[in-house]
Structures are given as structure tokens and as C-alpha cells.
Amino acid sequence: MMRGIRGVLRRYLRDEAGNGVIEGVVLLPVLLMAWLGVYAFWEAFNARSAVQKAAFVSADLLSREMVPVSNGYLDGLDAAVEYLVDSRFDVTTRFTSYTRTGPLDTDVQVLWSYSPSMLMQPMVNADLVALAARLPVMTTGSTAVIVQTQMAYSVPFRVPIANYVVPASFSDMVVLRPRYVTKICRANIAC
Numbered sequence: 322m323m324r325g326i327r328g329v330l331r332r333y334l335r336d337e338a339g340n341g342v343i344e345g346v347v348l349l350p351v352l353l354m355a356w357l358g359v360y361a362f363w364e365a366f367n368a369r370s371a372v373q374k375a376a377f378v379s380a381d382l383l384s385r386e387m388v389p390v391s392n393g394y395l396d397g398l399d400a401a402v403e404y405l406v407d408s409r410f411d412v413t414t415r416f417t418s419y420t421r422t423g424p425l426d427t428d429v430q431v432l433w434s435y436s437p438s439m440l441m442q443p444m445v446n447a448d449l450v451a452l453a454a455r456l457p458v459m460t461t462g463s464t465a466v467i468v469q470t471q472m473a474y475s476v477p478f479r480v481p482i483a484n485y486v487v488p489a490s491f492s493d494m495v496v497l498r499p500r501y502v503t504k505i506c507r508a509n510i511a512c
Contacts, residue, residue, distance in 0.1 A: 361476045368410060369491045372472050375405035375412070380468040380495040383416060389506040392435065399437040402470065410472050415441040417467040418505050419449055424461060426453040432464065433507040441471065457496055464504035468495045 379398040383390065399414045406412050417434040427450045434443035444467070449456075452467075459465065471492045499505050506512030 364476065365474060368407070368472070368474055371406045372402075372410075372412060372470050372491055373493050375402040376414075376468050376470045376493050376495045378402075378405060379414070379416075380466060380497045383466050383468065383505060384497040385500050386505055387501050389508040389510075389512065391508040392437075395435050396437045406472065410474065413440040413471045415444060415467075415469045417444045417449070417469070418464060418507070419444075419456075419467065420464045420504065421459045421461055426456070426458075428461075429453055429456065432504065432512070433510050435507065441469070452494070455494065459498070463498065465496050465498045466505050468497075469493070 379402050382398060382401075383395075386394075395416050398416065402412055402414050413436070415434065415436040418432040420430050420432055422428045422430050429446075429449050431444055431446050431449050434445070436443060457465070469492065471490065473490050475489070504512065
């Protein structure tokens with residue numbers, strides 16, 4: 322009797338029929354979660370790339386201006402950023418012009434700052450000094466424009482792994498020097 326049970330048990334353990342189905346049932350949820358995690362990361366990477374490119378485009382357009390810019394022009398740059406990113410994401414933009422007033426990194430001064438719809442507070446000198454380590458080194462008296470963007474990002478679907486892979490918001494900063502004039506002035510503000 323014991324030999325019969327041992328023989329049946331050995332044959333059962335050696336038999337591989339149906340293993341593919343069992344492995345598939347075990348691995349399918351793991352592979353699906355991994356695929357969704359990669360997709361969530363790719364979507365976030367795509368959105369971040371679009372925000373960076375849109376910020377650079379608006380900074381480049383602003384740096385080429387030779388006449389004082391109006392609030393309407395800056396609102397138009399903000400609308401261009403929104404259009405370039407995607408309509409499902411809300412991007413907040415702030416435009417700032419600043420100058421270097423001395424040899425130290427913290428010797429910087431805001432000339433003007435504007436955020437369409439006032440969704441971001443206009444930059445003040447204390448904010449600019451806090452960013453001093455991220456600003457390019459310029460000679461005293463030089464000016465530059467800063468375009469900052471912030472975007473709240475949400476994954477298009479709910480997957481537990483996406484919370485660990487994808488951040489909830491992106492922010493970027495582009496700094497460019499004026500191309501054709503010494504500084505970018507804002508209409509109705511002393512420059």
C-alpha cells in the first residue's frame with residue numbers, strides 16, 4: 322500500500338502538464354502591474370518633457386522682445402504654454418526679469434515679476450535670493466528673464482505602484498538673457 326501511494330506521489334510530482342497555466346495565473350497580475358507602472362512613468366515623463374519645452378519656448382520668445390512687454394503679451398505666453406503642454410493639465414506660469422547688482426551670488430534684484438491670473442505670487446527679492454544658487458553667473462549690471470512653471474500631475478488611472486514611480490507635481494525654471502536689448506522692460510513700469 323505504501324509503495325502505491327509513493328509511486329502515485331512520484332508520478333504526480335514529475336508530471337508537468339498544466340504548469341504553464343498555473344505560472345500564467347501567478348505571473349499575469351505581476352506583469353500587468355509592471356506594465357501599468359511603466360506606462361504611468363512614461364506618461365509622467367511625457368508630461369514633464371512637454372512642460373520643460375513649453376517653458377523654454379516662452380522664455381525664448383520673451384528674451385527676443387525689444388519693446389516693453391504688456392500684461393496681454395505675458396498672458397498670451399501663458400496661453401501658449403498651456404496649449405503646448407496639454408489641455409488636461411493646468412500649468413501655472415510666472416515671468417520675472419532680474420538684474421545682478423554686485424559680485425556676490427546673492428546680489429540680485431527683481432526688476433518686475435508677473436503671473437497670469439495671479440496663480441503664483443509675483444517674485445520678490447527674497448524669493449530671488451533664495452534661488453541665487455540656481456541662477457547663472459553674470460557680470461554686475463547684466464539682466465535675465467526667468468520663466469517658472471508648475472504643473473499638478475495626476476496619473477490617468479489608479480494603480481498602487483504609480484504613487485511610488487510618479488511625482489504629484491512638476492516645476493521647472495528657465496533663465497535666459499535678453500537677445501537684442503540689455504533688459505526686457507514691462508509696459509507701464511519704470512525700467
